[in-house]
Amino acid sequence: MKSIKRNMFIGFATFFTFISLANAASYQWSFNLDTGESVYSSSHAKADNEQTAYVRIDSGNIQDGIDKIWFRVRRTSDDSPMTETKWASSTGIRFTLDYTERKGIPGEKYRLKMQQDSMGAGFANASGYWTP
Secondary structure, eight states, X not given: OHHHHHHHHHHXXXXXXXXXXXXXXXXXXXXXXXXTOEEEOOOEEOOSSOSEEEEEEEEEOOOTTTOOEEEEEEETTTOOBOSXXXXXXXXXXXXXEEOOSSOOOTXXXXXXXXXXXXXXXXXXXXXXEEEO
């Protein structure tokens, strides 16, 4: 009986350890961009093996149909493109960026690149969160 309880305890402890590791952290970003300008978020280490980055745009003055902001994850050490590129033209949205260019590696640092399209209306700002 004592052995069964001990094994159950070890099993639950292992399970909850893996559950807590599976929750990757999200990091805040923000930008102020003029037409054609680009900016990077701060660098953060990838916490998991999942080959998808998550981006959320919470607020800003991005105007649908006027502004187009491009997003892509790049490796910090050499600025290599890691994910596909996607654009957004509004706030209050979420989207994913798949690691299609190179495999994302846990522990390696990445940053989110944001660039206003060269045909944009001008000054744009936004903020949100992302998960490498």
